Amino acid sequence: MPVETTLADSLCAHGISRRGFLKFCTMLASLMALPPSAVPAVAAALEKAKRPSVIWLSFQECTGCTESLTRSAAPTIESLIFNVVSLDYHHTLQAASGEGAEAARHQAMQENWGKYLCVVDGSIPIGNPGYSTIAGVANADMLRETAEGAAAVVAVGSCAAFGGLPYADPNPTGAVPVSELVTDKPIVNVSGCPPIPVVISGVLAHFLIFGGIPELDTLGRPRVFYGQTIHDRCYRRPFYDKGLFARSFDDEGAKRGWCLYTLGCKGPMTYNACATAKWNQGTSFPIEAGHGCIGCSQPNFWDAGGFYQPLSLPTGAVTQTAAYAAAAGAAAGLAAGALYRRHKHARQAVHESVTVDDLEKPDKS
Numbered sequence: 001m002p003v004e005t006t007l008a009d010s011l012c013a014h015g016i017s018r019r020g021f022l023k024f025c026t027m028l029a030s031l032m033a034l035p036p037s038a039v040p041a042v043a044a045a046l047e048k049a050k051r052p053s054v055i056w057l058s059f060q061e062c063t064g065c066t067e068s069l070t071r072s073a074a075p076t077i078e079s080l081i082f083n084v085v086s087l088d089y090h091h092t093l094q095a096a097s098g099e100g101a102e103a104a105r106h107q108a109m110q111e112n113w114g115k116y117l118c119v120v121d122g123s124i125p126i127g128n129p130g131y132s133t134i135a136g137v138a139n140a141d142m143l144r145e146t147a148e149g150a151a152a153v154v155a156v157g158s159c160a161a162f163g164g165l166p167y168a169d170p171n172p173t174g175a176v177p178v179s180e181l182v183t184d185k186p187i188v189n190v191s192g193c194p195p196i197p198v199v200i201s202g203v204l205a206h207f208l209i210f211g212g213i214p215e216l217d218t219l220g221r222p223r224v225f226y227g228q229t230i231h232d233r234c235y236r237r238p239f240y241d242k243g244l245f246a247r248s249f250d251d252e253g254a255k256r257g258w259c260l261y262t263l264g265c266k267g268p269m270t271y272n273a274c275a276t277a278k279w280n281q282g283t284s285f286p287i288e289a290g291h292g293c294i295g296c297s298q299p300n301f302w303d304a305g306g307f308y309q310p311l312s313l314p315t316g317a318v319t320q321t322a323a324y325a326a327a328a329g330a331a332a333g334l335a336a337g338a339l340y341r342r343h344k345h346a347r348q349a350v351h352e353s354v355t356v357d358d359l360e361k362p363d364k365s
């Protein structure tokens with residue numbers, strides 16, 4: 001299908017208000033670290049943008065990535081982008097099936113050759129071509145064929161970006177990420193298991209606004225969304241800085257909302273926007289719900305495991321029990337804060353593996 005409709009036309013057709021659209025543009029500008037003064041330019045570019053054709057391929061995955069995007073209590077403003085792209089092929093969302101669906105994919109490719117986006121979720125099994133096929137075509141062949149005419153490939157979810165769960169030891173299907181099979185196209189990795197919906201739509205919006213892919217980090221992820229760790233932006237960070245840690249999920253520290261570092265939180269080594277973009281229309285994220293980050297947007301997070309083991313003990317850290325903190329009060333917090341500042345540089349550079357027992361040892365520094 002030729003894609004000539006502009007985003008503005010489509011917005012009108014979907015009954016999106018000007019106010020709702022500007023709100024979305026403001027959020028996108030903020031996520032892309034653009035100043036508020038850039039919002040009118042973002043809005044103008046989005047309104048004039050032609051609807052890009054998107055061909056979405058799903059391979060070895062749990063469908064969590066699509067669920068993340070579509071499962072919401074009400075139509076969300078971030079779904080706007082998906083209402084206005086021409087989603088010409090998506091196994092889960094399309095009405096067509098069988099030969100009709102495959103014909104639609106080929107037609108969209110021919111009519112938008114060199115301009116469409118190929119979005120992929122799931123890893124690709126190469127151990128045996130028969131492990132996963134669609135319409136009799138092995139996943140690896142369908143990916144190569146579809147990527148050939150794409151302007152860029154977006155690997156949605158940690159499975160497509162890094163291999164994810166299917167890639168974990170012993171990797172029985174020989175699963176590989178998109179980047180091992182597609183080597184001649186720009187690839188954007190939108191990792192996370194699942195990835196944050198607004199980050200997916202943010203990447204598509206960037207393509208609409210700027211006509212290309214965003215600046216990427218060394219793992220191929222957009223810097224605007226993956227430029228900082230969860231720890232950097234976590235609302236529990238002040239407790240970490242004061243050495244106030246929960247020791248179990250139901251102790252006094254947990255009830256007071258203290259840092260979950262000692263319960264295995266992987267926030268310090270995990271790059272993603274969960275602490276700022278959050279989930280369910282900005283409602284919350286795992287750490288806010290009381291569970292540490294498991295590092296799902298990092299490569300090999302399943303094999304790394306240790307979800308409930310402390311990642312490391314920051315050098316020179318002071319840790320306190322709830323009882324001690326209650327007794328010592330603000331003075332102890334201030335002392336820990338001073339110690340934290342003294343060791344801040346070393347803490348950022350060194351994280352040594354420790355056990356919970358180590359955390360109970362008195363600080364010697």
Ligand code: FSX
Binds near residue numbers: 062122194
């Ligand atoms: Fe993987 Fe996505 Fe985790 Fe699931 O499509 S990133 S298993 S949320 O579904 O690929």
